[in-house]
Every structure is written in C-alpha cells, then in structure tokens.
Amino acid sequence: AQRVTQPEKLLSVFKGAPVELKCNYSYSGSPELFWYVQYSRQRLQLLLRHISRESIKGFTADLNKGETSFHLKKPFAQEEDSAMYYCALSGYNFNKFYFGSGTKLNVKP
Amino acid sequence: DTGVSQDPRHKITKRGQNVTFRCDPISEHNRLYWYRQTLGQGPEFLTYFQNEAQLEKSRLLSDRFSAERPKGSFSTLEIQRTEQGDSAMYLCASSSRTVMNTEAFFGQGTRLTVV
Numbered sequence: 001a002q003r004v005t006q007p008e009k010l011l012s013v014f015k016g017a018p019v020e021l022k023c024n025y026s027y028s029g030s031p032e033l034f035w036y037v038q039y040s041r042q043r044l045q046l047l048l049r050h051i052s053r054e055s056i057k058g059f060t061a062d063l064n065k066g067e068t069s070f071h072l073k074k075p076f077a078q079e080e081d082s083a084m085y086y087c088a089l090s091g092y093n094f095n096k097f098y099f100g101s102g103t104k105l106n107v108k109p
Numbered sequence: 110d111t112g113v114s115q116d117p118r119h120k121i122t123k124r125g126q127n128v129t130f131r132c133d134p135i136s137e138h139n140r141l142y143w144y145r146q147t148l149g150q151g152p153e154f155l156t157y158f159q160n161e162a163q164l165e166k167s168r169l170l171s172d173r174f175s176a177e178r179p180k181g182s183f184s185t186l187e188i189q190r191t192e193q194g195d196s197a198m199y200l201c202a203s204s205s206r207t208v209m210n211t212e213a214f215f216g217q218g219t220r221l222t223v224v
Contacts, residue, residue, distance in 0.1 A: 009149070032211060043112075044152070044200070044215040051211075086151050090211070095165050096142065097202075097213055099151030 002027050004089050006100035013077050014108050021072040021103045023061075023087030033063055033070040034088040034097070044086070047072075057081070077107045111135065113216035115201050121222045122191055129187045130219045134203030141184050142213060143176055144200040145169070152200055158184060191223045 003026045013019055025031060033050040048056045050063040050070060061072045070087060087100040114133045122128050134141050139160050144152035155174070157165045160181035173191075178184040188195055198220050202213040 004151075006151075034212075036215075043217050044202075046212045046214075049212065088151075095140075095157050095159075096154045097152075098154065099144075101149065101151045 002089060002091075002098050004087050004098050004100035006085075006087055006103050008103045009101070010104045010106065012106040012108060015079055016076050019072075019074045019077045019081070019105065019107075021085050021087075021105065023070045023072065023100060025068050025070065025087070025089050025098075027068075027089055027091070029091055032090045032092070033061070034090070035059070035061055035070075035072050036086045036088055036099075038084040038086070040083070047085070077105075079107045079109055081105060082107045113201055113203050113214050115199075115216035115219050117219055118217060119220045119222075121224060124191060124193060124223055126191055127187065127189045128191060128221065129185055130199055130201075130221075132184045132186070132201030132203075132216060134182075134184070134201070135205075135214055138203035138205040138214070139181065140204045140206065140213075141178055142202040142204075143184070143186050144202065146198040146200055146218070147196075155186075155199075188221075191221075193223045196221055196223045 005024045035047040036044050037047045038044045059074045084102045086102045089098045116131045141158040143155040146152045158178040173189045176186045198218045200218045201216045204213045
C-alpha cells in the first residue's frame with residue numbers, strides 16, 4: 001500500500017541551525033516525490049520535487065530509494081521558514097498524490 | 110489571482126443538510142483533484158478528474174458525496190445529508206501533465222463545519 005510517513009509533528013530549531021524534516025514512503029512502483037509547504041494563512045504550494053533536483057529557498061531533498069526516504073534539508077534555517085511542510089508521493093500517472101501528516105517547523109529567533 | 114479558486118471559503122451547515130462546493134481550476138489544466146484535510150492530518154485524496162471524466166474515487170468517498178466536472182472546466186463537490194464527521198477543509202487542486210511539470214496547484218480550500 002502507498003504511504004507517506006512524517007514522524008515528527010513539530011520541529012523547533014533556532015535561526016541559523018540546520019534543519020532536516022524526515023519523510024519515508026512506501027510505494028510499489030517508481031514514485032515521484034514532492035515537498036509542499038503551507039505558510040500561515042496561505043494555500044499549499046510546491047516547494048520542490050525530486051525529479052528537478054533543484055534547491056528552493058536553500059532547501060534540498062534527495063530521494064534515497066534504498067531507504068525509501070526523501071528528507072528535506074536546509075543548512076541554515078531562517079525565521080521565514082516557519083511553516084507546515086508536507087511530503088507527498090505520486091505514481092507515474094499522477095492521478096493522485098499521497099500526503100504525509102505534515103511537520104510544523106518553528107524557527108526561533 | 111489566476112490560481113485555483115474555491116467557493117465558498119467557509120460553510121456552516123446543520124447536520125442533515127446538503128452542501129455544494131465549487132472549484133475553478135487554472136484554465137489550461139486538464140487534471141482536477143479533490144482532497145479533504147482534517148486537523149493534524151495531511152490532505153486525503155477524494156477524487157480525480159481528467160477533463161470531464163471522473164477517473165478515480167477514494168473508498169473514503171461515501172455515496173453521500175458526488176463530484177462533477179461538466180465540460181472539463183469547473184468542478185462541484187456535493188455532500189448530501191451532512192454529518193458532523195464531514196467537518197473538514199475541502200481542497201481542490203489542478204495540474205497539467207507535461208514532460209517537465211507535474212505540480213499540483215491548490216486552492217485556498219472550503220472549510221466546512223457541520224453543527
């Protein structure tokens with residue numbers, strides 16, 4: 001069965017500290033992995049996707065098929081990074097996205 | 110705003126009443142999704158349209174729920190005989206499958222409260 005697991009509901013770090021938001025998945029085929037972010041009072045929006053291998057706002061994520069993980073990392077957290085982060089998975093035909101339960105990142109000054 | 114729009118933003122209804130929500134996707138997007146999100150959870154898939162065809166429905170979607178997308182443009186989600194357990198945020202998203210872009214764009218959501 002398809003599943004996305006985000007083990008941390010809340011992650012609090014100080015500004016300038018490194019951040020790692022964990023995401024593990026289970027999927028029988030070749031998944032497409034995404035990170036979505038939701039800032040306060042805003043809609044869900046795409047942060048990055050694994051196929052693009054891009055860095056957005058200093059965040060990166062590497063797909064590790066052996067460990068079935070797609071952790072989100074940033075070397076130096078900023079206060080404006082405080083938000084809800086959702087890891088999501090889709091199959092090759094993108095007829096649905098499976099979301100994790102989300103991690104709230106709180107970056108303290 | 111040329112993004113996905115949903116109407117209404119908030120809906121309070123009495124148990125047993127019917128409600129209908131509307132979603133206007135980004136105009137060139139042929140794929141449309143409905144999700145439901147409850148407190149502390151990520152969005153849960155409800156149903157998916159490609160153009161006007163409803164290609165997939167979640168087992169979560171009881172027979173009180175129905176969705177349409179006439180002419181492959183806007184979509185409606187109707188809940189009949191609402192129950193308190195239907196209280197949630199209902200999210201609509203759209204996407205257009207191209208070689209490079211597989212992103213789903215989300216609307217602001219409709220928050221339903223059943224009293």
